[in-house]
Amino acid sequence: MSSKPQWEIPPASEITPHEVYLSRRQIMQAGAVGAAAMTLPLASVDAAGKPLKAPRNADFSTSEELTKYDDVTGYCNFYELGSGKRHPTANAHWLKTEPWSVEIAGEVKQPGKLDLDQLLKPHDLQERVYRLRCVEGWSMVIPWIGFPLAELIKRVEPSSKAKFVAFETLMDPINLKGQQRPILDWPYQEGLRMDEAMNPLTLIAVGLYGEVLPNQNGAPLRLVVPWKYGFKSIKSIVRIHFQESQPRTSWNFHAPEEYGFYANVNPQVRHPRWSQATERRIGEFRRRKTLVFNGYGEQVAHLYTDMDLSANF
């Protein structure tokens, strides 16, 4: 996000994603490790980039062409690591992911601090290919690895008062130098209504393209909410708070008329400074039409039947 939409397109990489991805998968299959027997490499030193195997969930995956690995990991929004698209990759080492824990708090029966192993161990990982659409007007297709947020929510047992879930990114201004400038009210915060958080599409991602999440993509765990603009998909989460009131969220607080709390991808609702009717799929030349709910309407439109989506944008 910036004061102007950035239409900059990354240079075409030489190798296709399929070639890279298939060869990685073949290497992993040759290892013949059962998914259940696998220990997660997530909590080890320099985990980012280590192979991470998970079966694809075809029911939740688009068959559209994948965005190139180099673009997924080289053209990022992660303002803690710098506000340019290339900065998060160049500054990825600013993010210290070990040790890592996530605080579960608020209206919940099982509050507490979980280290990464405790948080992830009970959950089986799966791969899901989702579209990601940034409010700036570009989109990607990414093979994520993770598990449904709903599984974690059920495990920690929110109380009946929990109507919303709030998320926070790591606050570490000494290392995360982006936080030394008041671009946003740090730490980065996002939130979902409980039914959005429980929707089977909503994913906690810990990997992509068959490997542990690179730092610039939100290691060691991030949200992926595919029917919403990318800014809802908060990276490097350290706190999950269950609450009765609608959470304050960073981009909405920064510019409420530009970044609504709901942030559902909607070609009919303009961003005040540009149209959302079309998008540039990274790697493609021609712009495509943006789909309502980013193409996930069948799964999520029912969440909003009673809402005016131009007022609740």
Ligand SMILES: Nc1nc2c(c(=O)[nH]1)N[C@H]1C(S)=C(S)[C@@H](COP(=O)(O)O)O[C@H]1N2
């Ligand atoms: N903590 C944090 N999370 C964040 C952001 C950020 O700046 N900080 N940017 C958001 C935006 S605007 C987008 S489009 C997506 C981009 O995810 P990607 O870089 O993995 O493609 O991350 C989102 N999550």
Ligand SMILES: [Mo]
């Ligand atoms: Mo974005």
